[in-house]
Amino acid sequence: MPSVRTLVVLVLAVRSLASCAIGAPGGGEAGRPPNIIVFFADDMGMGDVGAYGSEDIPTPNIDSIAANGVRFTNGYVSCPQCAPSRAALMTGRYQNRFGFEYNYNNAIEEDQADAGLPLTEATIASRLKSVGYTTGVIGKWHLGWDASEKFHPLNRGYDYFFGMLEGSGGYMPREGMALSRSKIFRNHDRVKTEAYLTDVFGDEVVSFIERHKADPFFLYVPFNAPHTPLEATEEYLERAGEHESEKRKIYSAMVISMDDAIGAALEKLRAEGLSDNTMVFFLTDNGGQERQGGDNGIYRAGKGSMYEGGIRVPFVVQWPAVYPAGVSYDAAVTSRDILPTAIGAAGVESKADLRLDGTDITPFLLDAGRDGPHASEPLCWRLAVRPRGPDDIPWAVRLDNWKLVGVKSSQRGGANKSGVELYDLSKDPREEHNVATDHPDVVERLRAAYAAWESEMADPAWELKPAG
Known part of the structure; x- marks a missing residue:
């Protein structure tokens, strides 16, 4: 399979020739980087x-x-x-x-x-x-x-x-x-x-x-x-x-x-x-x-x-x-x-x-027929701003259409006492329906994916002043 660079050069060359043929302005220069x-x-x-x-x-x-x-x-x-x-x-x-x-x-x-x-x-x-x-x-x-x-x-x-x-x-x-x-x-x-x-x-x-x-x-x-x-x-x-x-x-x-x-x-x-x-x-x-x-x-x-x-x-x-x-x-x-x-x-x-x-x-x-660039890869987020403890750090992980949200311990209650919320973004992009209890296997799979990611991350490089 040709490299991405080769594909780009080929596309540029074809479009540049077409542009020159019709006298269109702004045609790409074949081989010149953008x-x-x-x-x-x-x-x-x-x-x-x-x-x-x-x-x-x-x-x-x-x-x-x-x-x-x-x-x-x-x-x-x-x-x-x-x-x-x-x-x-x-x-x-x-x-x-x-x-x-x-x-x-x-x-x-x-x-x-x-x-x-x-x-x-x-x-x-x-x-x-x-x-x-x-x-x-x-x-x-x-x-x-x-x-x-x-x-x-x-x-x-x-x-x-x-x-x-x-x-x-x-x-x-x-x-x-x-x-x-x-x-x-x-x-x-x-x-x-x-x-x-x-x-x-x-x-x-x-x-x-x-x-x-x-x-x-x-x-x-x-x-x-x-x-x-x-x-x-x-x-x-x-x-x-x-x-x-x-x-x-x-x-x-x-x-x-x-x-x-x-x-x-x-x-x-x-x-x-x-x-x-x-x-x-x-x-x-x-x-x-x-x-x-x-x-x-x-x-x-x-x-x-x-x-x-x-x-x-x-x-x-x-x-x-x-x-x-x-x-x-x-x-x-x-x-x-x-x-x-x-x-x-x-x-x-x-x-x-x-x-x-x-x-x-x-x-x-x-190539519209290809799976997406992150099709089988978890996307993860973490923002540890002044947590009250290790369970007070908001985080999230998305894998395919599933998204697991880690809720700060200081904000838990009601339906999210477990500390996590699960959403199927293909059906619920507004994140209105927490389905964690309906899909415990998905919760565990996403928890494991997030844990594996977090094990590779560094601790915060600087400390924040206390709030207030």
Whole structure:
């Protein structure tokens, strides 16, 4: 069987010849590795994107990625919390393997120097840079204690950084604010922004594409939108229209701004003839916060939860020269799959010592008859934030259509005294009917799968300050 790289080159060659024959712009260059862009939203749910059924927030540009490519209906992130989710995306590995268990912002003082993405972990940027890609990150970094130079993006495989090192910040320009108080950096230098921050990030993305259009590039765009604080300009608020609450209205305006920024990038790719041979992902770091205006659609709970609303996210990709268009893909995929998919397309030599937990999804998208990339593999989650004991750690495991949720001991009672809940996601995607007592054999099988996974994971690498 030919390799994935060979399949991609063949597809590119055929489509490039067809493009040249009809004089179409933007045809893929046979043999040239694709540009790769990953748009990563912050605290945004399944009910916030038109392609997933949202009726009150227009997202035409995000929707266009789905229309021109693939919409994943079972797309997952590795953690329902900001920083650990980013660590998994950056490495293609379970963040629990290297102790990145939770947000590091509240690490105890003696652990702060080492609270971040371990230097032992290679990033998607460093792997792509090794084969000649120019690499950049524009947006929210949130992968290392802010004062630690060793965790800075420029020391983790990136050639260019514009954005915030911290986990959150305001969106509006602050008149009269001293430069020393700005949270925004260009590489190592603080800068002051003069416009709405999401618009600034969008302009930076377009500028990066302009500067590096001649050679393959990788661009990671982790927007801080629509994470709190809820802030939007009058222009975006007017476009948002009326909503059930003021929070939902502002949240909608923030999403519209982000969608505009994505649209500007997509238009720049088209204008430069780069669209066909650019792989573009959009997904979010975890589910939305409903109390802050987010909407997780039919899925239960949201950010911080092991139920589907916390970990199942909007997840789309396009690569017009290679991937089919307008396809809904129902097999489970994860954010950890992005790194192996990207480096596979780029021609990075695949080695066993990469120790990845993701799978290159390209061959699965090119062959609809194949089982999914994780068909026989358990997908696991754990988030041990300030547990009261070993039984107070929320966890979950999905195998095929079965999902077992470990309920914190402090939250047990009623129907979940046993500490676990079992759901058949094919029949009950809302997770409304716990069928654990009806399928004890499935419960034990999933418990064993989770235990085997957990035995390979590390303990948290830093301790959090006590709550309160």
